[in-house]
Amino acid sequence: MQALQFSTTGTLDSLQLRELPTPLPAANEVLVEVRATGLNPSDVKNVLGRFPYTTTPRIPGRDFAGVVVDGPPELLGKAVWGGTGKGFGFSRDGCHAQYVVVPTTAVAAIPESLSFAQAAMCGVPFITALDALERSQVHAGTRLLIIGAGAVAQATQALANARGATVAMATRRAEVAQALQAQGVRAFQLQAAEQLPEQARDYFQQHAPEVIVDTTGYWLSAAINTVDSFGRIALIAAPVDGWVSVSALNLYRRGGSIIGVNSLLHSLDDCARMLERIGAAFAVGMAAPSGFIELPLSAAVAAYHKVSAGSSEKIVLIP
Structure with missing residues (x-):
């Protein structure tokens, strides 16, 4: 099978598209033919050596959607998604390949409303978002401020809206805030850090947000000065x-x-159980991921370099 693989970390130079043996599933595993696999920033950071537990040689890739081609009879031919979890792409081979082996219990059925490419975009962003919302106790009516406008921020906004929370998004770039507003999202441009409490209150009828999800890692101090009494701040990133x-x-x-x-x-x-819950939200009308580009696996190395250089494009690789 064709697969991306890197032999050393610290640079993208060792990342290559190689011909490798198709893995064989054990009795408690399934072999999935990968139809689409998301490229996350963490995949690039993995090759660059930002994760101390990565072992090499390694196939990277954390999110996939595909079809079960070997495993228990009840799963054969089923369209499934999975990935994201502990070690996947770091200490065990990931899914930037034509095939991937995972435990039988590590896949979930793809909602009929999603294509393979859309499903492959969901793992890391939506699982991170769901975890943040669950642990910060966001429910119907919760005043939630999301800082950032990347994939995790957008997933958090979608899932929070599905819960009936009162949501606003804040981003540094004026054009991004305007684009969100044009989509019907309550959003504003971040000014100086000391202005965040006043800006946030303007969007919550002069109340402070009960929960702040900082997807950037740079606004934690300002968030502490902004959140309401007994409020919660969920942090999903940090400076280098x-x-x-x-x-x-x-x-x-x-x-x-x-x-x-x-x-x-x-x-x-x-993560598979979390994907089942996320899939249920898509099944009742949550908007499917959009705004991504599809590239063949043969273009994956160039795509890694593009993301490493700072591109914010959402990329799905198609084996």
């Missing part, structure tokens, strides 16, 4: 050096809490 200066005084005076969200802490089985 990992450090943010915050006021512990402001946090405890608010009775606030900071929640770290990391999809790599969940098993493949856990």
